[in-house]
Amino acid sequence: xxxxxxxxxxxxxxLAAMQDFTRRRSAPDxxxxxxxxxxxxxxxxxxxxxxxxxxxxxxVESIPVVQTDRGGQVTFHGPGxxxxxxxxxxxxxxxxVKEYVYRLEEALIRTLLHFGVxxxxxxxxxxIYVDLDKPFGHARLRQAPxxxxxxxxxxxxxxxxxxxxxGIKVSxxxxxHGAALNVAMDLAPFSCINPCGYAALQTVDLSxxxxxxxxxxxxxxxxxxxxxxxxx
Numbered sequence: 033x034x035x036x037x038x039x040x041x042x043x044x045x046x047l048a049a050m051q052d053f054t055r056r057r058s059a060p061d062x063x064x065x066x067x068x069x070x071x072x073x074x075x076x077x078x079x080x081x082x083x084x085x086x087x088x089x090x091x092v093e094s095i096p097v098v099q100t101d102r103g104g105q106v107t108f109h110g111p112g113x114x115x116x117x118x119x120x121x122x123x124x125x126x127x128x129v130k131e132y133v134y135r136l137e138e139a140l141i142r143t144l145l146h147f148g149v150x151x152x153x154x155x156x157x158x159x160i161y162v163d164l165d166k167p168f169g170h171a172r173l174r175q176a177p178x179x180x181x182x183x184x185x186x187x188x189x190x191x192x193x194x195x196x197x198x199g200i201k202v203s204x205x206x207x208x209h210g211a212a213l214n215v216a217m218d219l220a221p222f223s224c225i226n227p228c229g230y231a232a233l234q235t236v237d238l239s240x241x242x243x244x245x246x247x248x249x250x251x252x253x254x255x256x257x258x259x260x261x262x263x264x
Contacts, residue, residue, distance in 0.1 A: 038072035050208040074109040088226040102199040102209040105229030112217030139257040157187040160196040193236035
C-alpha cells in the first residue's frame, strides 16, 4: 500500500480525486493498480453521507456542507483532525466489506492504544468511542440497552465520547473515503450538527482527554497501523 501525504487539502477536490482514482483502477486496461493510503487534513467542512437527513444540520451557516457518496450521516472535518483514505481493491485483498470495516476500527483502536487511550466499539454505531470517566482504563464497556421513541434499538452513548468516525464507499470491490481521528481540533462545530445522526452525541479529541501529541505523530502511527491491519 503506497502512502501519500497530501497535507491540508480541499475536501471536495479530494473526493473528486478519490473517485477518479477508483474509476481509473477499475478500467479494463488499468492492470493491477497498487493500493494507496492517502493521509490528509481538511479545512473546516461538514460532509453529508448518502443516508444524511437535513434535520441533523442544526445551524451550519458559516461552514460549507458537501454532499458525498459515502455511507452514513453528517460529520465534521477540520484542522487538527487526521484523515485517512485507504484506496483498496478488496477482491485482491481477499476479504469482504464487513471485515474491512472491522480492520479499519482495529487500526484506530491500536493507534489510540499506542498513546495510552482505550478505544471502544459500540454496537450499531460505526466509529470509535472513549469512556469519558476512564479514557486510559482498560475495562470493557458495560452498556445498558435503551430504545428510541419508536421502539427501535439505539446505541447507548451514556458516558462516551466519539473520537474517530468512519465513512466508506465501495465501488466494484474498490474502497474510498475512510476514517477520521480527532487529535487537537476546534470541537465547537460538532455542536452545530447531530454527529453521525445522533442528537447530543458528545465528540472529543485526544487533547480534550489529556493527550498532548501532534497530528503528524498520530498520522504516522495511524498510517502504520492501517498498513498492518488492512494487509491481505
